[in-house]
Amino acid sequence: MQFRNDHIEDLVRQAAELNPIKAKGADWDSVFNKLVNKEEASVKAEEKSKKYLFLLLFLLSSLLCNEFYYILYNNQSKANLKNININPPLKEKNNIGFIALSNNNNKNPLVKKFGTLKHYYTTPVYAQDATTTLLELVEKNIDADATHEKIENLSVSDVSGSNGNENITSTLHEDSVIKITDENSTENKKTEDQIIPVKTKSAKEKRFYAAFLLGPDISTVKFSEIKAAGHSIGITVGFKLTKRISVETGAFLDQKKYVAEGEYFKAEKLYLPDHSKLLNVSGYCNMIEIPLNIRYNIATNNNYNLFALAGLSSYLVQREEYDYQYSRYNNIYSSNKSYSKSSNELFNVINLGAGFEKRVGKLTALRIEPYVKLPVKGMGVGDMRLSSAGILVGVRYPFSKKMDQ
Amino acid sequence: MEDLNSILKGCIVNDHKYQKILYEQYYNYAFKIAFRYIYHYDNIPEVVNDGFVKIFRNFYGYIIKEEPINEYNLLAWIKKIIIHTAIDELRKNNLMPEIGAMPDEAWELSDQHGQADQGLLYKEILKQVKSLPPAYRAVFNLYVVDGYSHKEIAALMNISVGTSKSNLFKAKAHLQKIFKKDSDKMKYAISE
Numbered sequence: 001m002q003f004r005n006d007h008i009e010d011l012v013r014q015a016a017e018l019n020p021i022k023a024k025g026a027d028w029d030s031v032f033n034k035l036v037n038k039e040e041a042s043v044k045a046e047e048k049s050k051k052y053l054f055l056l057l058f059l060l061s062s063l064l065c066n067e068f069y070y071i072l073y074n075n076q077s078k079a080n081l082k083n084i085n086i087n088p089p090l091k092e093k094n095n096i097g098f099i100a101l102s103n104n105n106n107k108n109p110l111v112k113k114f115g116t117l118k119h120y121y122t123t124p125v126y127a128q129d130a131t132t133t134l135l136e137l138v139e140k141n142i143d144a145d146a147t148h149e150k151i152e153n154l155s156v157s158d159v160s161g162s163n164g165n166e167n168i169t170s171t172l173h174e175d176s177v178i179k180i181t182d183e184n185s186t187e188n189k190k191t192e193d194q195i196i197p198v199k200t201k202s203a204k205e206k207r208f209y210a211a212f213l214l215g216p217d218i219s220t221v222k223f224s225e226i227k228a229a230g231h232s233i234g235i236t237v238g239f240k241l242t243k244r245i246s247v248e249t250g251a252f253l254d255q256k257k258y259v260a261e262g263e264y265f266k267a268e269k270l271y272l273p274d275h276s277k278l279l280n281v282s283g284y285c286n287m288i289e290i291p292l293n294i295r296y297n298i299a300t301n302n303n304y305n306l307f308a309l310a311g312l313s314s315y316l317v318q319r320e321e322y323d324y325q326y327s328r329y330n331n332i333y334s335s336n337k338s339y340s341k342s343s344n345e346l347f348n349v350i351n352l353g354a355g356f357e358k359r360v361g362k363l364t365a366l367r368i369e370p371y372v373k374l375p376v377k378g379m380g381v382g383d384m385r386l387s388s389a390g391i392l393v394g395v396r397y398p399f400s401k402k403m404d405q
Numbered sequence: 406m407e408d409l410n411s412i413l414k415g416c417i418v419n420d421h422k423y424q425k426i427l428y429e430q431y432y433n434y435a436f437k438i439a440f441r442y443i444y445h446y447d448n449i450p451e452v453v454n455d456g457f458v459k460i461f462r463n464f465y466g467y468i469i470k471e472e473p474i475n476e477y478n479l480l481a482w483i484k485k486i487i488i489h490t491a492i493d494e495l496r497k498n499n500l501m502p503e504i505g506a507m508p509d510e511a512w513e514l515s516d517q518h519g520q521a522d523q524g525l526l527y528k529e530i531l532k533q534v535k536s537l538p539p540a541y542r543a544v545f546n547l548y549v550v551d552g553y554s555h556k557e558i559a560a561l562m563n564i565s566v567g568t569s570k571s572n573l574f575k576a577k578a579h580l581q582k583i584f585k586k587d588s589d590k591m592k593y594a595i596s597e
Binding site for chain 1: 421424425428429432433436437440441446447449450451453454455457458461462463466467468470478481482485486489510511512513523524526527528530531534545546549550556557560561577580581584
């Protein structure tokens with residue numbers, strides 16, 4: 001018997017149809033367990049993502065509360081300082097203190113240089129005991145000037161002197177002196193209850209700064225299901241236009257993971273067979289992000305910055321990889337495809353963010369920046385409108401030219 | 406006994422009772438499909454079970470139609486999912502050649518005269534097809550038995566259309582050679 005190709009094919013088809021094999025190993029329990037486990041796993045993953053979201057919100061709200069508390073605290077301290085200026089009856093002035101703080105003013109014998117203060121204060125302080133008054137000031141942690149410079153380093157041991165007409169000299173820093181003296185002094189009379197702003201030698205601050213930032217990134221297409229967290233890591237460089245406004249740009253390596261319903265993914269580049277309908281897509285995308293943001297410092301002092309930023313981002317898509325399912329004649333197929341350097345998207349995402357910086361060294365600051373990215377147009381081979389949210393954490397460091405404040 | 410429509414509706418809403426009925430009814434069918442692709446008899450149940458898990462997890466998208474189209478559609482869908490699961494399994498093992506013999510008790514041969522000969526013939530044919538290298542066997546089964554096009558095979562197996570055609574050609578040549586050898590042996594036996 002000579003077998004032709006067609007003959008072989010027919011025989012194999014018949015054999016496959018009337019396959020005389022015994023089926024074994026039917027085990028509904030194992031299928032059931034797998035189904036239940038997968039359902040539980042998906043529920044757990046959902047709960048986990050909710051927990052992370054809650055944690056993120058909690059962190060964000062904590063940061064904001066902390067910042068507002070700090071601002072309120074400063075205002076309260078200023079109010080306390082004003083209260084101290086109210087003169088009590090002179091009869092009770094057994095010992096009268098007078099604090100004179102200035103910057104680089106050595107001409108007045110009662111007033112000496114005090115650190116880097118930018119304003120000149122002559123504030124009479126009346127109390128039973130000048131030392132007590134000073135301690136009260138120390139305890140209340142009074143602000144010394146409008147730029148929120150604090151007298152934080154004072155301690156009881158720093159304060160020395162005596163009552164009566166003698167001057168009490170208290171050393172704060174190597175070059176800082178606080179003098180407390182009798183109210184009858186002529187110099188004091190001249191300056192009593194006066195707060196004289198002084199144009200001091202301009203303090204300088206570096207104008208360029210850089211920050212290394214990294215953090216998780218959660219992406220979603222049309223706010224549908226969230227797959228898993230991606231990440232974002234990179235460097236941002238900023239330039240201070242004014243004390244409050246800066247321009248920031250940089251480069252970030254982003255990996256975004258997402259799932260999308262078929263209707264939100266343009267399937268032309270998947271090259272599906274005719275009469276196919278894309279059901280869903282799950283994948284990730286590696287990109288270089290180049291943001292261009294304007295930053296505004298809402299509240300700022302030497303230790304803290306609370307800021308908001310807004311701008312646009314461009315994306316250079318490096319790699320996209322997708323697993324997808326599609327239906328054709330009521331059958332479901334699954335497949336996957338990957339693409340390299342598929343597209344460059346210029347200014348197609350809006351950045352909105354708020355952040356918080358805390359000074360941790362002489363120049364460096366810790367930066368925490370939650371953000372939201374909203375699409376202006378589609379991205380990648382699927383032309384998806386990808387929204388993202390996340391939180392960047394990192395370190396900021398000033399590195400170039402100085403600016404006058 | 407539940408009718409197919411009720412079973413399908415039950416499966417769409419993820420009712421485990423109906424899922425079990427469907428599993429029991431179509432297990433044999435799925436097993437025979439997976440058997441063509443998976444070499445080791447003992448590994449087939451796991452592939453079939455994985456296939457059914459996929460089926461039940463994706464049942465929400467199933468569109469119920471009128472009889473008898475309903476059952477044809479269901480059979481075609483089960484077939485596709487089982488084939489995909491089997492191909493995934495082969496790819497997981499990098500399409501490595503497998504060794505080992507099929508246990509004799511795995512075959513269900515009829516004792517009736519005529520049907521027994523046919524059963525033996527089919528058994529031999531299936532054994533020969535299974536003896537092909539995994540890549541050839543998969544392409545041969547997909548094209549000849551399951552009616553896939555070369556483009557679809559290429560997409561499914563992540564190979565080029567040319568490779569698919571080449572594998573099919575080599576699989577056919579291999580089988581023809583084996584069958585020719587068998588028929589020569591038969592002729593020799595008759596002449597003696």
